[in-house]
Amino acid sequence: MSSRDIPLGTVVQAAIRQGLLPAWSPVAGLLDVQGIRAATTSLRAAFEEAGAARDTTLHAFAVKAAALVPVLRLLAGEGLGAEVASPGELALARAARVAPERIVLDSPAKTTAELREALALGVAVNADSREELARLDGLLREAAGPPRSSLGVRVNPQVGGGTIDALSTATDTSKFGVALRDEGARAWLVRAFAERPWLSRLHAHVGSQGCPLELMAAGVRATYELAEEINRAVGRRQVTTLDIGGGLPVNFASDDVTPTFRAYARLLADAAPGLFDGRYGLVTEFGRSLLAKSGVVLARVEYTKTAGGRRIAVTHAGAQVAVRTVFAPASWPLRVAVFDAQGRPKTGPPVDQDIAGPCCFAGDLVAVGRPLPLLEAGDHVALLDTGAYYFSNHYAYNSLPRPGVYGYASAEEESDGVRFATVRAPQTLGELVAEGGGAYAAELSALR
Numbered sequence: 001m002s003s004r005d006i007p008l009g010t011v012v013q014a015a016i017r018q019g020l021l022p023a024w025s026p027v028a029g030l031l032d033v034q035g036i037r038a039a040t041t042s043l044r045a046a047f048e049e050a051g052a053a054r055d056t057t058l059h060a061f062a063v064k065a066a067a068l069v070p071v072l073r074l075l076a077g078e079g080l081g082a083e084v085a086s087p088g089e090l091a092l093a094r095a096a097r098v099a100p101e102r103i104v105l106d107s108p109a110k111t112t113a114e115l116r117e118a119l120a121l122g123v124a125v126n127a128d129s130r131e132e133l134a135r136l137d138g139l140l141r142e143a144a145g146p147p148r149s150s151l152g153v154r155v156n157p158q159v160g161g162g163t164i165d166a167l168s169t170a171t172d173t174s175k176f177g178v179a180l181r182d183e184g185a186r187a188w189l190v191r192a193f194a195e196r197p198w199l200s201r202l203h204a205h206v207g208s209q210g211c212p213l214e215l216m217a218a219g220v221r222a223t224y225e226l227a228e229e230i231n232r233a234v235g236r237r238q239v240t241t242l243d244i245g246g247g248l249p250v251n252f253a254s255d256d257v258t259p260t261f262r263a264y265a266r267l268l269a270d271a272a273p274g275l276f277d278g279r280y281g282l283v284t285e286f287g288r289s290l291l292a293k294s295g296v297v298l299a300r301v302e303y304t305k306t307a308g309g310r311r312i313a314v315t316h317a318g319a320q321v322a323v324r325t326v327f328a329p330a331s332w333p334l335r336v337a338v339f340d341a342q343g344r345p346k347t348g349p350p351v352d353q354d355i356a357g358p359c360c361f362a363g364d365l366v367a368v369g370r371p372l373p374l375l376e377a378g379d380h381v382a383l384l385d386t387g388a389y390y391f392s393n394h395y396a397y398n399s400l401p402r403p404g405v406y407g408y409a410s411a412e413e414e415s416d417g418v419r420f421a422t423v424r425a426p427q428t429l430g431e432l433v434a435e436g437g438g439a440y441a442a443e444l445s446a447l448r
């Protein structure tokens, strides 16, 4: 039996019995290890079926989706690399022992120090702008010999946006990459490569949740066509690798995994057949689609009340763990499953209820008017499909601590049938005080 076959109720009961939601820590993230492994297997298989060669394809997990060292180590063990977008994410990938040559650094704001470190380590870098490329020129002049890092340029194919503006990175005016359709940009890019034989990659990431697959494929096709143009112009195969970004959306409405990696890889093979004919290495940077379905936020119901005829369950899962859902609920609706104090699935006639969080602002609601069995104090709620970008992207409002995160798998030898491993311990109050400047308590008052 794989842990994907474990009913969530069994996992929740085991989590409660095994003390993962103690009185002082009433919210936790749970990750289905077998589900994560299965997602990586389907990613690799999908691209291989479409024609990608195993030894020249790097699936670099977007660390922003789950900035957790044990998760990165698990994924590395499954053959994945890491896409990082800050010194912190790079440090996490290195702590997970992801090999430098399997790390890709993307960020629109890399400092000189970050670039220097990436070059020293041999981490791949995608320059985001003309200015960043000029900075790389300077750093490479300082260094003796050719770079160890694979170096590329991020382009914005300007193919348009999806349904969520904030996650649409290929709009006309997006802040990311070199805007490919702007006047003179193509010619500039061809020249930039011709003048820099060490540039070997093109990168594009069209967007994330809310982008239709066809839009993403159009962006990849435009990037492929640019690579062909550059290679023709310089008269050699200088662009050797295409980094097609991530962005496969997640279905938050049901348990169905859709769209699939296979559907996307097939669409890419149709849109840009040359991508898979062996002339180009491939890098992908999926985040959400690898983890979302394998995670839940589990929280205790502290109180229930009625206001103006509306039922409200006040829980410990709010904006601190579900920031996007709370601030942009129309774009990020979540399903909620409910359990009793022991973790047994709750039954009963559906009653419209608001599921509120602990934060001190009125909008801290993860679901509004949701028909669910009537909740009582001591029950539990689970926010489904939250394995990516939720409990690993904490919002520090109200100094609510980062919750503990635990991986789980089926284990016949356990009386509950489930074994847990700590991914991250709950943040302690001492750590919170330190983060709030506890070490400098008297320094401000000493200023006159």
Ligand SMILES: Cc1ncc(COP(=O)(O)O)c(C=O)c1O
Pocket: 062, 064, 065, 083, 106, 205, 207, 208, 209, 245, 246, 247, 248, 285, 286, 287, 288, 289
């Ligand atoms: C450059 C880049 N690559 C990959 C990703 C991961 O996207 P997703 O989690 O939607 O697959 C992002 C998300 O913001 C990104 O900006």
